[in-house]
Amino acid sequence: MSRRVQFDHYGPASVLRVVDVPRLTPGHGQVLVRVAAAGINPGEIAIRNGAMEQMFPATFPSGQGSDFAGRVVEAGPGVTGFAPGDEVLGWSDTRSAQADYVVSDRQHLTAKPPALDWIRAGALWAIGVTSFSAVRAVAVQPGEVVAVSAAAGGVGGLAAQLARRAGARVLGIASAASAGRLRAIGVEPVAYGGGLTDRLRSLAPDGIDAFIDTHGDGYVDLAVTLGVTPDRINTIIDFAAAQRQGTKTDASPQASTPDILATMAEHVAWGRLTMPIAAIYPLEQVQGAYTELAGGHVYGKIVLSTEMTADTPPLRS
Secondary structure, three states, X not given: OEEEEEEOOOOOHHHOEEEEEOOOOOOOXXXXXXXXXXXXXXXXXXXXXXXXXXXXXXXXXXXXXXXXXXXXXXXXXXXXXXXXXXXXXXXXXXXXXXXXXXXXXXXXXXXXXXXXXXXXHHOOHHHHHHHHHHHHHOOOOOOOEEEEEOXXXXXXXXXXXXXXXXOOEEEEEEOHHHHHXXXXXXXXXXXXXXXXXXXXXXXXXXXXXXXXXXXXXXXXXXXXXXXXXXXXXXXXXXXXXXXXXXXXXXXXXXXXOHHHHHHHHHHHHOOOOOOOXXXXXXXXXXHHHHHHHHOOOOOXXXXXXXXXXXXXXXXXX
16 A cells, blocks of 8 residues: 545645555556655645646546655566666656655656755756746846846746856846845845836846746736847746737746756756755645645745654754
8 A cells, every 4th residue: 555645626735635545556658656755836736726627627536746756666568767776756747746656657757866865856846847948948148137036936946046057147036035045046136026127127227138937926017018028038827928928938848858857956966056945744744735835935845755754843944
């Protein structure tokens, strides 16, 4: 038997349960992985409470989670390149990563670098490939000025760092409380709220070359107001504004490949990119983990560990 997080109907975090289910068997081209850590993401809240039913309908009982890292237990027929005991990270496209065991397509896995810890490996896929996709979409060049909304968030933080690695000057829009964290990764902080347009124009009097929106709520329109051309604006969330303004919407679907995930894993493993962890919860405390995430203003990823005992208090840095 294997533990897994599931829910039987749409609702708040309280609908989540950890249940025992039969251990899975990998099919052709699949790999069975013993999960060590699994990340949680805001989009999973919207799926679980029914807000995204039109786009991502649930079939009950539904599992949950995409990001994970662990050790290969069994490789199914037709699988090459992975063997029992191999350490891997990857993603599930069947919302089943928050469990002791997950079956994943072989093409959704990459080797975990030895220098990368389990917790960051288990939470990397969604924010890693999404940030890579967003930066690639706006074609950042050395010497350019790039603005990033929600720059202290998971995707925004990595996108800001990737833009810096590409040689850009990065203006990171975030709360005033996050200013020190942004400066520590080489990003110039810009407080959100009233007067933001004037603050951005003051910091970049010659204009902003590209804008990466990881928050929504008007930033696409702001980018256009600032004179950024639509082909240099990418949003991962405000699809209505993108359609209206003709901007890009590249996110995880455009970059979910083992090679890109491997690149991001190496960057994090060797400290070329900083990926903060806010909290680590035991799998059984999944309700508390999502309650904390839903509260907002979380700096860093919240991760579920299958290796912590059920009554262990959440770990924090």
